[in-house]
Amino acid sequence: MEKVRVLSARFDLPDSHTIEVYLRTGGYQALRKALTEMTPEAVIEEVKRSALRGRGGAGFSTGMKWSFVPREADKPKYVIANADESEPGTCKDRVLMEKDPHAVIEGILLAAYAVDAHLAFIYIRGEYWYLKERLERAIEEARERGFVGANILGSGFACEIIVHPGAGAYICGEETALMESLEGKRGYPRIKPPFPAVVGLYGCPTVINNVETLASVPPIILRGGDWFRQLGTEKSGGTRLFAVSGHVARPGVYELPMGYPMKRMIEEECGGIRGGKRLKAVIPGGSSAPILTAEEVEQCTLDFESLAALKSMLGSGAIIVMDEDTDIAQVVYRITKFYEHESCGWCVPCREGTRWMRKLLERLLRGEGRPRDIDLLYELARNIFGTTHCPLGDAAAWAVYPAIEKFRADFEAYVRAPVVSVSAEVSTPRRLAV
């Protein structure tokens, strides 16, 4: 497969974050093209044709999302770039914003033009403060050249961009929690529907996309949706950034075409497993994605369809690689502790379930686990799944029960031999009708 660099094309250039470099390498040409030659509808059509799917986690069609915004609404419309990158394992948006902030800004302007929004926000996690400052500088550079503000390039189209800091809450990466947070409230997810395209920020129609998704739009507009689509697979167009971490020789952020073999990426791009060890497992889409065994990795390609067929997901494109010495029970414990910490507390199955799972895992890892604890943990995870408003509960469950199915021995290693069978202290929970 041809390795074309679309998103990372400028990453190795000196001062790649400046507008001079951006303009020298085709920057803001797509915006000029859209504003002078294309209707907003044509922009949406081109994005639909590209088969671009959300790079934040859910993988929803970007063009479809934009087309859901009602054209005739009498309310203002908003665009939000989701730069809250907090999914464990994920650090690709950070590289993108550091190396090529103008690509994000141009993508935001194109989205705003497509849906007729005149105010856009970049919601960036507070820990990325240096990137907040970098983006603000880039917006000022763009403003000085007439790409941001009133009457952009003399077209009559106006758009302002505000960079808004989050303050340390994973849940605010969920789009409706993000909007609550942007409104100055606690980041509780909203119940959907209505979807943000109709009722979003301040109750107004809102397009919210991950920053990498938005940065993919300028090349699509410039070179065509068909060109972008053929870089990847039929249903997962283009290339994307993969953040590889864990036990590989060369961890890093790599741009690869959708559909690229995962095994080949680990071996060729990342130099294989470090220290000549064997591969044990991969978490393929950030900590929320069900774990894959080494055998599953053999048949896996990096696209939404392949991961879905393996009952996992490509998620945020974070590939966490684990060698043969990894204790999966320890890994699952850390991830479960994370979800317990980040549960917003709104839904009982998530708030109480994540805490209970963490306690069970702690007892297990202390060597005090009972034989039934593994099944209890499994059932508990199954009962959290599908019973919460937002996907955090599902994510917490997905981190646990597939790991028990695939790596049960790692959990059993901690279980004490049963001494006596005592009366049912803990009963297997029944699945409640929901």
Place this chain on the structure above:
Amino acid sequence: MGMISAEAEKKIQEIIARYPVKRSALLPVLFVVQQELGYLPDEALEEVARWLDLTFLDVATTVSFYTMFHRRPIGRYHIQICRNVSCYLCGSEAIREHLERRLGIRCGETTADGRFTLSEVECIGACSWAPAMQINFTFYHHLTPERVDEILRSLP
């Protein structure tokens, strides 16, 4: 009130003016105040509430949702070591133990001289360069115990 400098207040008013709805400015305003005072005491939250036409409780209950806001003073250097999975796989526990030994405090504590606060945090987005930590807003990657010592020595 006099807690906030005139310069910071000017910045705050500029931030508020940018948003179509005042309350939206809450998080960025709180960051300016925390930068100024080091933490967010009740009096500061009352002031913020007045600026944004909110109640003290609106502000306080929002603040408590977010881990980056501090309601009590913390050390001059806030060391935040990542404990999530990518960093764990690359040895973050040894780094945490080293820091605890070296500073003589556990995670969640502050040194007696008020110089360091040590915290364990969830994923900070440095997974490909693990293990990693942040000191205040600065990232440090590829940590080893030796590198940690070097970093601590280099702090003014």
